[in-house]
Structure formats: structure tokens, C-alpha cells
Amino acid sequence: MPDDRELLDTRSTEGMLANRIPMTAATDEAVLEMQSPALDEDGEPLKRKPFGFLFWFAIAFVAVVVLSAVLANVLPLQKPNFGNYNEISQAPNAAHWLGTDDLGRDLLSRLVYGARVSLIVGFVGVVIGLVFGGTAGLISGYRGGRLDVALNGVSFIILAFPAIVAVIAIVSFWGASLTHITIILGVATIPLMYRVIRASSLSFAQRDFVVAAKTMGATNSRIVLREILPNVIPVTVTFSLITVAGLIVIEGTLAFLGLSVPLPTPSWGNMINEGTANNLLSTDPWIMLWPALAMFLLLWSINLIGDRLRQRFDIREGVL
């Protein structure tokens, strides 16, 4: 298989060097080598790829979901919980673009309002994780010492607990509401954020530019904020996006099990759940289909944005 061997071999120094030889000086061989792209460990070409159509599509989809969720009150939508018994279980039509459910509620309206739950839990949860776990990780990775050992041990113990069981147990005792679920999932995110950001902070703490800053007499807070933080941001952004998707999945799972925001408040998870009850899968599959589709597209978009940023920042998948 000479072909793919050549492709794979471009990781060698020759392949890398060939890319730096100016075009004019290039021999035929060098040109050939330049054309076969150098690969990183993912098998992606090392040169910067454009983000591509899918990336912008994903951004646009997330933007549409966020905007419609924010502007839900202003948009010309029916009330999400208003049921018109003359219009039950309709297929998509001019009056109800996505149809109605078995109680005659407008599915588009419920979908838009339901997005709020997913987005709030996902993004606010990650912000909670970032503020506490991120700060702790940044400092702990830079300072090292006993604080680092202690925090690291605690995070190890917390992460040993299967999150979904812990969340269900707490929700069952504390009661399910948007605030509770957001707080619980936010707190569950803290050790995750801590570990990822600590690892990244640690890897920069010993680098020459940090040592140089120390030698010049920079204060610790200045080093953390001006030298380490900017370097940690790529990993943080990428990991945060993946975590947003993860939290949306957990909230959806809870909602599907009837353990999230109580009915009749719509959320995508409880809409899917409602759509599977009472034989509705055969009589009115739209109820389940729209939130399932929206959930798939939202998760896919967030994952794709995160993955493309990871490739751009050149972060190894293993780090996350």
C-alpha cells in the first residue's frame, strides 16, 4: 500500500520541512511532498482548514434557538400551555406550523418555550462550573502544593460518583424545579471544569514565559490573569461547549423521566416523554418528533462548534 504509507509518513521531519521550503526553490519532489498534507494525531491536515459551511450552519442554528428562546414572549406565538380542544392532534398546517398536541396546544410555541429550559440549564450550569471549578483549577494548577493535592483528591472522589444517580437522588429529595436542576448540574460541573482547567494551567505554570514573568517580579495574581489565563482559554471554551451539550442531555434525560421542570411547563425532554405516552406515537408522532429533531440538531451543532474549535486550537482530544 504505497499510497497511504506516503500520506502517513508526512509526519516525519522531512515532510514538515518540505512545507517550509519556498515555492520557487522547490524541486519536483519537494512540490509533491508539499501537496501531501502533514497530519496531526487526528489525521487532520496541520494547515488551518476553513471552518466550512457546516460550522456556520451550526452557529446559525444555535443562534436561531437562542434568539427565539429569548424573544419567545415577543414573538407572535400562542401561549405554550393554551389548549384548544377544537384543534387537537393536528398535523403541521398554516395556523399551527408544527401541528398541535393531544390537548390542542401549539407545538411550535411549546418547542420555542421548551428551548429555554435546555439553554438555561446548559449555559448557566456551565457558568457555575466555570466560576467555581475554573477559578479553583487555574489557581490550583499554578500554585501546586498542598492545596492542589487536596482539591485534586476531592475532585477525584466527586467524579467517582455516577452523576445521573446523584442528580436523581438529590432531585428526588430537594424537588424538581428549573432553579434546583440548574444548581445541581452546575455544581456537578465544578469538579469536571476544575480538572480540565487545572491540567491546562499546570502545563503552562512551568513554561519559560511564566518563569520570566516571575523573575521580573510580577505578582501571582498578575501571572495567573495575564500569563496563564489567556493560554487556558482555548481548552476552556472547547470543553465548556462539550459540557453544555452534556448538561442538556442530562436535563433531557431527567425531563424524559419526569424529574425535571414540572408540567405543564414545556421542555424538550418532557415533550418527548408526553409524545410517547397514551399510544400517541401512533396517533400523533409530531409531538415527539419535533423536540427530538430540535434536540438532535442543537446537540449536533454545539458538538460540531466545539470540535471545530478544538481542531483550530490544536487541542488533543485526550486532554478533554
Next chain:
Amino acid sequence: MAKYLLRRFLQLVVVSFIISVLVFLLVHLLPGDPTTQILGANDTAANRAILLKQLGLNLPLWHQYTIWLNAAFHGNLGTSYLNHESVTHILATGAPVSIELIIISQVLAFAVAIPLALVASRKPNKPVDNISTTATFGLLALPPFVVAPILVAVFAVGLGWFPATGYTPINQNFAQNIHQMILPSIAITAGSIAVYFRLLRSDLITTLQQDFITMARSKGLSNRRIMWRHAFRPSSFSLLAAAGINIGSLIAGTFVVEALFAMPGIGYALVQAVEQRDYLVVQGISLVVAIAFVILQFIIDFIFTIVDPRVVRE
């Protein structure tokens, strides 16, 4: 190696202890106590005091904890307030269902992910690789609660190939059991396939660039032998580790499909207990599932030290 295992074992004990304390505190630190539930209309101060004494809830917390833990060690996690079934019995009947679901889904995931990754990594960024990478990336966005209803709508309600609900124990009717297990297992497989494929693919691409592969090729070994014996074997370790970490999300998956397909597994029991505020059942199941999860991680670590001695040094 003994030292490493001892350290990991100590961690296991500490983590299990902390889990037991947390699970115990859950019931006691949060507002309300079970008396309200049990007494119902008879909820007077006098009745309440008697019941608290009967249940031992008037003792100091640490004392209650030791009683509870001692009983747990003797296999007694209490009984359900509602149907007076023992929590151990609920766990014993539910566990086979959940474990079978997880095993079948993992077998499916490996059966799809491993061959696909071996093919894709042979020619990175060629059509086969691009298609499988894109497709598995889509699978990442398909959590069980999205896939399962769609599978039911299409294959159970629409085509009628599989039952929409139900469970038959495997020792009663093997064929029927597997028939009922197929849809729920597929529903929780999607994410695993994506995780394993992505990991194995990037691992293999790195491995295939190493000198010993070139060496094997120049010795004239067949491609099949190179892929399986030389390339796949070192990557299979990280696959095992990923499988261990993945169990966490699989547990969530079994909860969803057990609820949807009405399968009497642990997740089904847990969700019902939560809905009925059956605290001891919630407490018992959380404790056992969490500790089983921790022990499983330990076992995987143990296997690791045998198959890949490099781990111990890290």
C-alpha cells in the same frame, strides 16, 4: 504493582465510605422526614413522636448512620414504605435486566465501532473515513431519550417488528428475551459507538505511523495481521478505559429505556421510587449503583495493570 493496587484499593474504600455518608445525609439533611408520608391523615405531634422513636429517627445522626451501615453490610437496606418489599430484593430482581441491557449494547457498540475504525484508519481523510467520521459524529448528538422513542415509532408501532414494551426473563424464554432487548439496547448504543470509534480511529492513525508497523509491512505481513495484531492491540487498552468511563452514561441510558419500554430494571425501580417519594428505596439503589460503579472502575484498573504494565509507572 502491589503498591499501586493497594493505593487504588485504599482509594476505593475511601470513596465508598464517602458515598455512603453522602447518600445517608441526603435523606437527613434535606427538609422533611418520612413520617409525613407514612402518617398521612394521622399526622399529629404525638403520633409523630412515637413514629420517630419507632423508626429510630430520634437518635443522633452518627448513631443512625452506624445502624444503617451495619445493616447495609448485612444485606439489609431497609424496606419500601409503600409495598414493604425489601430494597435488596428490588435490586436483585432489577439488576439482571439492567446488566443485560448494558452488556448487549456494549457488544453491539464494539461490533460496529471496531471494524469501522480499522477500515477508516487505513486511509485517513478518504471517503470511507470521512463518511464514518461524520456519521458517528451525528451519533454523539443522539441521546437515548431521543433515539428510543423514534425506534419505537418506526420499528414497533410502524413496522411491528419488535414489541413496544415488555420484558421476559432470559431463563424463561431466551428468544423472546433477546427479541425484546434489541430495541432498547440499540437505543443506548449510539453514543458508545461514536465514542469508541473516534477514540480507536485516532489511536490507530497514530499507531500506524510508528516504526514497528513499517517494520511489519517490510517483513511482508498481511494487512489483516498488521491491523489486528500490531495496530489494534496497543489501542485496545484505551478502548477498555473508555468503556469504563462510558458506564456512567450507560446507566443514564438504561434508566431511560427501562422507563420507556416498561422493563423492570434498577432504573425503572429508582424512577418509580422517586415519583412515590419512597426514600429508603432511592437511598438503597443510589448507594448500590454508585458503589458498583466505583468497584467496576477499580476492576478495570486492575485489568489494566495486567495487560499494560506501563500504567503503574505513571
